[in-house]
Amino acid sequence: MFHRESGIFKTTYASDMALYPLPIARWTVIVASVLFVVVAPLVLHEYYLSIINLILIAIVGALGLNILVGYTGQISIGHAAFMSVGAYTAANLAVKLGLPFWLTLPAGGAMAALIGVLVGIPSLRIKGLYLAIATLAGQLIIEWTINHVPAISGGAQASIEVPRPALFGYQMKTQGQLYFFLLFFAAVAIVATLNLVRSRIGRIFVAIRDQDIAAEIIGIDIFRWKLIAFAISSFYAGVCGVLYTYYLGIANYEQFQIGVSIDYLAMIIIGGLGSVLGTIFGAVFVTLLPIVIRTFMETFGGYFFSDGDLPNVISSLRMIIFGGLIIVFLVVEPEGLNRLWRNIRNYFRTWPFSY
Amino acid sequence: MQAMTRRWIAATAAAGALTLGGAGAFAQAKELVFGLHCDRSGATQTVGVFLCPGYHDYIATVNAKGGVEGYKIRVMEIDNEYKVPPAMEAHERFKKEGAILTGLYGTPHTAALSKKLEEDKILGTSPGFGTAAAADGVRYPYVFPIAASYWSQATGAVQFVKDRLGGSLKGKKIAYLFYDNPAGKEPLVILEDLAKAEGFEMKTFAVPAPGVEMGAQVLDITARFKPDFILAHLFGRSPSVAMKELKGKGFPLSKMIGFVWASSEADIAAAGGMGFAEGYNTIQFAGVGKEFPIHKEIVDLYKAQGKPAPKEMDSTVLYNRGLLTAALHVEAARIAIRAKSGGVPTGEEVRNGMEAIKGFTLGGLVPPMAITRQDHEGGGWIQVWTVKGGKLVKATEWIQPYREVILKHLAAEAKK
Structure with a gap:
C-alpha cells in the first residue's frame, strides 16, 4: 500500500544487504525518530513516558537474549543474573570510585560479558534443555554470590x-x-543488533543455530563463536542491568531473580525468535498488556462486579487473559508477533489488487 | 490467512480505542487520592488478599462518616504482582491521578521507589518490610516504615525469649532460622550484638529460596544444636513448613517465635491449624482479633448495605495490618488538612502530617507510636501473641525493648 518494490533494482551485493533495502525504509526511520525524539516527549504525559522507559529497558535486555537464543540457538535461563552482574558492577564503580555513567555502563556490560563467557562454557559440550539447566545453575550461583559477598x-x-x-x-x-x-541506549542497541545480525558474525550465529556440525565443517570454530555469542548477549544484559539501576537509582539483586529471566524468555518467544523487530514487539507486548488489561477492567469491570470483588477479579483476570493471549498468539502464529506483522505487511503489499 | 489478518487488525483497533477511553478519569473536587500498591497475584498473594481489603474497609468507614475533614477518599489500588517494573508504573499512575500519599508493598519495590518518592515528594509507607535503616527519617524523608522493622522485631523476640526463659539468657542457646535473602539477614547485626550483651549462644540456619525444603536445617537444629529457643524469620510457605518439620522432630512449638511474616492465621492454618500449632509464638505490629471497635463499625457498615461481614476479616492478623496502614494514612491526611485549615494538602504537607502522629491507638489496634522527623518507625513497638486453645492470645503488651541498641545501629547507618 505504502511502498512498491517494482522499479527498484539492486545491482550490488552491498545494496542487497543494506540496512534499509528500500528508499521508503529510510523515510520510515526518519519519521520514527522524529516521533520518538521530538513528538513523544512533548505530547505524552510523564506517566506514559514511564511506561515507554520500562519498555526501552526491556528492549535492550531482550535483544541480548534474542542474539543468544534466537540467533545462535543456545537456550539461557540465566539472563537476569547477567543483568545483576552489570548492575552491581556499575553501582560499585559509581559509588566507590565516583565514576560517571558513560564509564560504568560499558564496564558493567564488560563484566557481565566476562561472567557470561564463564557460564557459557558448558555450552561447548551440551545443548538444548541440558544447557538450559546449566545456565539455570549459573543464575542461582550468581544470585547466591551477590547475596553473600558484602564486597559486591x-x-x-x-x-x-x-x-x-x-x-x-x-x-x-x-x-x-x-x-x-x-532512548539513546535502546536506539544504539537496536541499530547495533541490526548490523550484527546482517554481518559475518550474525551469519555465523545462524549457521551454528541451524546445524552446528555443518557449521564446523565449513570452517567455523564453533567453540569460539558460541562463547562470543554468550559474551555479546551478556554484554547487552549487563547494559540492561546498568540502565535499570540508573533508572531506579538503586541496584538490588531481588530485582533480577529467576522470574525475570523467564519474563525475558517470554518476550522473545512471543515477539519472534531470531528477529530484532520481533524482540521489540515482545518487549512492548509483555510490558504493556497487563497495563492495558487493567485499565480496561477498571473502566468496564464496575458494571459486572462489586467494588469489593473487583480488585481480586482484575488481578486474576489479568493473569488468565495474559496467559490465554500468549497461547492464542502462539497457536495462531508460532513464529511470534514479528511473523504476524509480516503477514499483515505482505497482505497490504499488493492491496487492493491481491490477485 | 487474510480473513484472520483483517479480524486481528479490527481487534487491535478496538482494544486501543478502549484503552484511550479509560484513561480520562479526572479527580473531582473535595476528593483525596490515596495510592495503594498491593500483591494479589504474585509471590506473596496470600498476604495481599487479606491486607488490602482491610485497607479498603477502613477507608469505606471513613467515607461513610463524611470523609476526612470533609474530603472523600478515593483509593487507587494497583496489583504489582510482586514485580518491580509494575510497581514503578503504578507509582507514576498514582502521581498522574494526584495521589497525596502511597502505601508501598514489598521490600524490592520499596528499595526501587525510595529515590522516586523523595524526588516526587509523595510519601510511601512500608509497614513490616523495606530496610530497617528507613526508620531514619532524615536519610529517607519520604519512606515511612510506621511499624516495627526487622531490627525492632529481633529485639522484641529476644526480650520475649528472655522473659520466657526465666529472666536471664546467660549460657542459653538460641537458633536463628531465617530465609536466605536480604530481609532474612537484616536482623543478624542486632542479634549478634544482643548475644554478646546477654551472653547467649546464637547459631544461624539459612533456608534457601523458595524455602519449602528445610529438612537438613531442622535436623541440625533438633539433633545437634538443641536450642532453648528458635527465632524464625521466614516468608510465604516456609513458616508452615518449619512448624511442620520441627514438630515432626518432636520440638515443642512453644519454644519457637515467628517474626511478623510468619505469624498470620494463614501460616498457622497451612501448618495444620491452631490445634497443631498450640504454643507457637508470633510477633505482631498491629493488634490481633476482631474485637476492636473498628471491626464493629465495619460490620455495621456492611450490614447497612445488606451484606454479611467481609470474610477477609477472619484472617485478623493481616486484615488488621491493612487497617493500621489505612488508619495512619487517614490520620496523616487529617493532620495535614487541619494544618492548612481545610485546604488540599500537598505530598510534602502530608509527610509533615505523618511526622506529627502521636497517641493514635485506634482502640489498641495501633501501638502507642510517636512518629517524628527522626523516627519514621514510630518507636518500633511489638506485641507477642501465642496460640492457645485454638486462637491467638495476647502474651505481652506493646513493648520496645533494647531501643538503645537499635538507635546505635541507626546512627551507625546514618554515617555510611
Missing part, C-alpha cells in the same frame, strides 16, 4: 543506591529526562 552487595540489604546519571553537570531525574537517556 554492599551489606546485608544487598542494595546499593546510585546517584542519578549526569552529563556535563546536567542531571537526569524525571521520567522525561530519563526517557532520553534510555
